[in-house]
Amino acid sequence: MDQEKNLVGAAExxxxxxQLGNETYGIEISAVHEIIRMQSITKVPRxxxxxxGVINLRGRIVPVxxxxxxxxxxxxxxxxxxxxxxxxxxxxxxxMIVDSVSEVLRIPQNKIEPPPPAITGGIETEYLRGVGKxxxxxxxxxxxxxxxxxxxxxxLEQHSQELxxxx
Amino acid sequence: MSKDFDIDQYLGIFxxxxxxxxxxxxxxxxxxxxxxxxxxLLNQIFRAAHTLKGSSASMGFEKMAELTHVLESVLDDLRHxxxxxxxxxxxxxxxxxDALKVIKAEIISGESNGVEISSLINDLKKIKGKEDPPxxxxxxxxxxxxxxxxxxxxxIELDDVEMHVASAAKANGYNVWHTKVNLAPDCLMKxxxxxxxxxxxxxxxxxxxxxxxxxxxxxxxxxxxxxFVIVTKLSKDVLNSIIKSISDIAAVQIExxxxxxxxxxxxxxxxxxxxxxxxxxxxHGQAKVAQTVRVDVQRLExxxxxxxxxxxDRTRLADVNGSxxxxxxxxxxxxxxxxxxxxxxxxxxxxxxEIMKARMFPIDQVFNRFPRMVRDLAQKAGKEINFIxxxxxxxxxxxxxxxxxxxxIHLLRNAIDHGIEGPQERMRAGKPAIGTIKLRAFxxxxxxxxxxxxxxxxxxxxxxxxxxxxxxxxxxDIASRLSERETLNLIFAPGFSTATVVSDVSxxxxxxxxxxxxxxxxxxxxxxxxxxxxxxKFTIKLPLTLAINRSLLVYLGKQVFxxxxxxxxxxxxxxxxxxxxxxxxxxxxxxxxxxxxxKLSDILPYPDDGIQxxxxxxxxVGISEKRLGFIVDELMGEQEIVIKSLGEFIxxxxxxxxxxxxxxxxVALILDVRGLAGQAGV
Numbered sequence: 001m002d003q004e005k006n007l008v009g010a011a012e013x014x015x016x017x018x019q020l021g022n023e024t025y026g027i028e029i030s031a032v033h034e035i036i037r038m039q040s041i042t043k044v045p046r047x048x049x050x051x052x053g054v055i056n057l058r059g060r061i062v063p064v065x066x067x068x069x070x071x072x073x074x075x076x077x078x079x080x081x082x083x084x085x086x087x088x089x090x091x092x093x094x095x096m097i098v099d100s101v102s103e104v105l106r107i108p109q110n111k112i113e114p115p116p117p118a119i120t121g122g123i124e125t126e127y128l129r130g131v132g133k134x135x136x137x138x139x140x141x142x143x144x145x146x147x148x149x150x151x152x153x154x155x156l157e158q159h160s161q162e163l164x165x166x167x
Numbered sequence: 168m169s170k171d172f173d174i175d176q177y178l179g180i181f182x183x184x185x186x187x188x189x190x191x192x193x194x195x196x197x198x199x200x201x202x203x204x205x206x207x208l209l210n211q212i213f214r215a216a217h218t219l220k221g222s223s224a225s226m227g228f229e230k231m232a233e234l235t236h237v238l239e240s241v242l243d244d245l246r247h248x249x250x251x252x253x254x255x256x257x258x259x260x261x262x263x264x265d266a267l268k269v270i271k272a273e274i275i276s277g278e279s280n281g282v283e284i285s286s287l288i289n290d291l292k293k294i295k296g297k298e299d300p301p302x303x304x305x306x307x308x309x310x311x312x313x314x315x316x317x318x319x320x321x322x323i324e325l326d327d328v329e330m331h332v333a334s335a336a337k338a339n340g341y342n343v344w345h346t347k348v349n350l351a352p353d354c355l356m357k358x359x360x361x362x363x364x365x366x367x368x369x370x371x372x373x374x375x376x377x378x379x380x381x382x383x384x385x386x387x388x389x390x391x392x393x394x395f396v397i398v399t400k401l402s403k404d405v406l407n408s409i410i411k412s413i414s415d416i417a418a419v420q421i422e423x424x425x426x427x428x429x430x431x432x433x434x435x436x437x438x439x440x441x442x443x444x445x446x447x448x449x450x451h452g453q454a455k456v457a458q459t460v461r462v463d464v465q466r467l468e469x470x471x472x473x474x475x476x477x478x479x480d481r482t483r484l485a486d487v488n489g490s491x492x493x494x495x496x497x498x499x500x501x502x503x504x505x506x507x508x509x510x511x512x513x514x515x516x517x518x519x520x521e522i523m524k525a526r527m528f529p530i531d532q533v534f535n536r537f538p539r540m541v542r543d544l545a546q547k548a549g550k551e552i553n554f555i556x557x558x559x560x561x562x563x564x565x566x567x568x569x570x571x572x573x574x575x576i577h578l579l580r581n582a583i584d585h586g587i588e589g590p591q592e593r594m595r596a597g598k599p600a601i602g603t604i605k606l607r608a609f610x611x612x613x614x615x616x617x618x619x620x621x622x623x624x625x626x627x628x629x630x631x632x633x634x635x636x637x638x639x640x641x642x643x644d645i646a647s648r649l650s651e652r653e654t655l656n657l658i659f660a661p662g663f664s665t666a667t668v669v670s671d672v673s674x675x676x677x678x679x680x681x682x683x684x685x686x687x688x689x690x691x692x693x694x695x696x697x698x699x700x701x702x703x704k705f706t707i708k709l710p711l712t713l714a715i716n717r718s719l720l721v722y723l724g725k726q727v728f729x730x731x732x733x734x735x736x737x738x739x740x741x742x743x744x745x746x747x748x749x750x751x752x753x754x755x756x757x758x759x760x761x762x763x764x765x766k767l768s769d770i771l772p773y774p775d776d777g778i779q780x781x782x783x784x785x786x787x788v789g790i791s792e793k794r795l796g797f798i799v800d801e802l803m804g805e806q807e808i809v810i811k812s813l814g815e816f817i818x819x820x821x822x823x824x825x826x827x828x829x830x831x832x833x834v835a836l837i838l839d840v841r842g843l844a845g846q847a848g849v
Contacts, residue, residue: 042726042834044813045771046820054813054826056834059476061826063816092815148816 011109015132017139018085018098021073025098026105026132026139033086033093035101038078055084055095062086064095070147071127089144105139107132112141178274180387181226183461184218185271190535191215192264196257197538203252213242219267221390225357231270234284237291238263244295259290261539323396323424329376333424336398341372342423344399344406349392349418358387360415365395367409372399391417396424464565467526474519475715475809481512482806482830523712527562530608530617533572534559537579537606544583551601552587558608563615564712567689571617571709574685574693577678578619578705579604586623586703596700598622613711620704626697628654638662655695656792659683687790687841689713690733716810718827720803720835721786723768724776727835728799729808729827734840736789738802740782755796762787765847767797767838771822776800788840795849810837822846 015026016035041053041064050069054061064084068075081100086093115128127146132139195212202208216239223231238260244250266287323345325333333343348364350357361384365374377384377395384393399406403421410419488508492501534556545552563571587593587602594600605620632646635657641649649657657663661680686693690710697703710716710733718729719738739757746753746764753764764785768775778800785796808827813820824839 040833042826042836043773044817044820044836045773045822047817051817054817054834056828056832059472059479059828061811061814061828061834063814094816 012106013109013112015105015107015139015141016085016101017103017105018083018101020067020098021076024102024137024139026141027085027087027144029104031087031089031144033088036084036086038082038084038097052097057086060093062093062095064097066097087144089148092148094148105134107134107139178226181222182271182275184222188215188219189264189268189271193539194535196260196264197542199252200254200257200542206246209242209246213239213246216242224352225355227353227355228270228274230284231267234263234267234270234288237288241291241295250294256294259294263287263291323376323378323394325376325396325424329396332375333396333398341398341400342402344397344403345394345422345424346397346406346410347392347394347420348410348416351415351417352391354415357389358385360413361393363413364410367413368397371401371409372397467522470522471526474515474522477515478519478807478809479828479830481515483832484508485512486830523564524562526565526712528565528568529559530561530563530568531559533568533575534606534608537575540576541579541583541604544580548583550583550587550589552583553601553603555603555605557605561608561610561615563709566713567615567709570685570689574682574707575606575617575619577682579606582619582621582623582703586621588624615709615711617707617709618704620702622702625699625701625703626655626658627699631655631657635660635663653792655697658695659693690716690731713810716808716837717805718808718837719786719805721784721799722801722803723773723799726773727803727829727833728767729835729837730786730788730840731824731837732805734788734790736787736794739785739787739796741785741796741798743781743783762794762796763849764796764798767799770797770843770846790841790844793844793849795844795847797843808835808837
């Protein structure tokens with residue numbers, strides 16, 4: 001693999017690039033299962049607020065999360081461009097709602113830099129893998145494992161349940 | 168030794184086999200205690216020990232091999248009448264068996280618990296009352312070298328077809344060689360070795376017979392040697408050198424087949440014992456077994472899921488057909504569509520049933536460990552118990568089988584400890600000194616029924632009431648109004664049973680609430696029937712499978728929820744005006760009984776349609792002895808649904824058991840009534 005990459009020059013990463021609010025994000029293409037249009041989502045009670053619910057993905061029950069809520073970004077209206085990116089990380093399949101999916105990019109690894117502290121409006125650096133520079137644009141690379149981390153999620157779940165209990 | 172093969176691959180097979188043999192030993196040793204003169208049984212036990220010895224040695228598990236070797240030699244003495252079966256010997260053998268199980272567990276976990284087998288081995292040697300038996304390893308080596316130095320006459324029995332082939336080949340100038348291959352005793356992948364032998368001979372000639380049969384060789388069901396008859400142009404010496412060139416071959420013995428000569432077949436494994444009859448029994452016995460294929464459980468699960476998808480699509484197709492028919496009316500194409508839909512529906516139904524059957528196991532998988540357990544417990548309690556098991560062959564879904572073991576152990580344990588009286592007490596009561604416990608399984612409609620029945624002292628309702636009041640489970644006021652059946656059911660109440668309580672009451676109850684929880688978790692029901700002085704009978708009813716569920720579908724807003732029908736007692740319409748408040752909770756009187764009422768939308772919580780109804784539908788569910796009603800927006804109907812999990816990411820949600828996909832492709836949520844009750848604080 002490495003040799004192959006050297007043949008084409010510098011090592012590259014293939015990214016699926018999407019919009020979330022005003023920012024452009026990227027995730028590694030290998031984690032992406034498929035990209036689907038918005039469809040009806042069944043709400044599931046007693047789940048963290050960023051869990052929108054579950055969908056029927058050709059007979060499979062797949063949970064869907066809203067990345068705006070996950071990162072506490074300002075909420076966006078659903079538009080015809082809204083998509084669900086279905087990713088699989090460590091055997092767990094999850095759909096992520098994004099505002100739009102723009103393209104698939106190959107970006108040389110040397111164009112990717114470690115995340116500077118507090119670069120973006122809201123997302124904490126721990127969820128980031130780095131920042132890629134592509135033409136004039138900055139692409140924020142998400143660390144999917146962190147974003148979908150169960151232990152973190154469990155804490156959030158407890159938190160939201162406690163909130164629900166106090167209501 | 169070749170490193171090309173992965174020992175792990177063989178480890179699984181070995182462990183499966185070892186489990187099988189250990190199980191046989193377990194069952195038959197207990198049986199042997201009752202039927203001490205049963206020679207067939209002794210032979211069966213001996214064979215199991217022998218097989219285990221062979222397979223553990225070939226996998227290099229010295230400890231297991233050593234112990235089985237000593238067990239085997241004691242069994243051999245029993246078999247040849249040098250020793251007689253006594254309870255003491257059975258105890259020693261069972262102890263040895265327990266140690267084998269521990270060793271097996273060690274092999275699985277990969278860590279040594281330091282099982283000390285030397286004292287056990289000494290005990291066993293003592294009962295043999297002889298000098299130390301020769302160590303196992305040397306014995307095998309001796310056997311092998313004996314085979315090498317002084318080859319005994321090889322004899323083989325060919326059937327008519329084989330004989331015909333052989334004589335025809337001979338007439339055409341081919342050689343017919345009867346070949347016996349001895350593998351090195353430390354050879355680890357015997358099956359693979361044998362395969363290499365056959366593979367190397369593939370284009371040299373035709374193998375017309377093998378002992379044991381080829382499938383057994385492939386599955387490695389042979390000891391250190393196997394035999395085959397090959398029709399070939401090769402000379403004896405060339406054949407010999409081809410086989411010898413393969414590593415791990417200890418000895419090769421080749422002789423010409425005497426056409427027309429009929430003799431007793433020698434067979435695998437038993438050569439050391441020189442007992443031809445046993446081996447032929449064995450071959451004969453196996454011929455009767457239905458042909459089977461080992462399939463990964465996950466694959467069956469996947470098949471089941473796929474069939475579930477088809478069921479969903481069947482419903483959707485029927486929906487489409489229905490709506491086309493209403494919009495387009497009678498049309499030839501629609502008639503065909505309807506025909507196909509119905510046919511497809513039937514086939515899918517059958518397919519699902521067949522796959523479900525493939526996932527079924529005989530309940531013997533659970534039952535088979537009980538005779539030993541009952542024996543040990545009875546012995547400890549100083550009671551004599553005749554344990555009867557019926558319906559071992561009754562088949563249950565794998566998921567149900569996994570869950571049913573523990574509750575049954577509880578029930579049997581209680582029957583022995585508290586149900587059956589001591590011999591003296593029984594005599595005084597005019598009963599036979601030996602108590603009887605009967606475990607029975609059978610099919611009844613779409614359910615499996617398991618009963619545990621004893622002829623012990625039964626339960627005293629009065630004593631139960633006293634204890635329940637004492638424990639604060641009920642008030643004496645309520646107690647006076649309870650029927651006998653309701654009283655008996657009190658033993659399932661959490662907090663009723665602790666070991667100390669039970670013996671002074673009427674006798675039952677180590678964790679009866681746990682028993683009931685277990686059974687209800689798999690959508691089962693448990694019921695008691697007991698007569699004071701005469702005995703007690705527990706009846707457990709279980710669904711055939713957990714994967715498919717008949718459900719009552721209801722709406723909250725536009726969302727569909729499914730109540731498992733097993734939990735639904737009835738559906739009523741409640742007049743809002745009749746709802747009363749008791750301790751800040753909504754209740755309603757139904758036929759004179761107080762029914763606590765909850766809004767499903769509050770408990771989950773989940774948005775409802777916001778419409779205030781005068782007579783909302785209420786689903787009345789029963790959990791244990793409790794009844795509660797859930798107010799829903801609307802009823803949809805009854806349907807079979809396939810249970811799917813919400814996935815690892817969402818995990819367990821209190822009040823939900825999973826999700827399913829409806830005919831229209833929408834996701835419905837399946838309710839977990841027990842969880843809902845918990846959320847409601849009941």
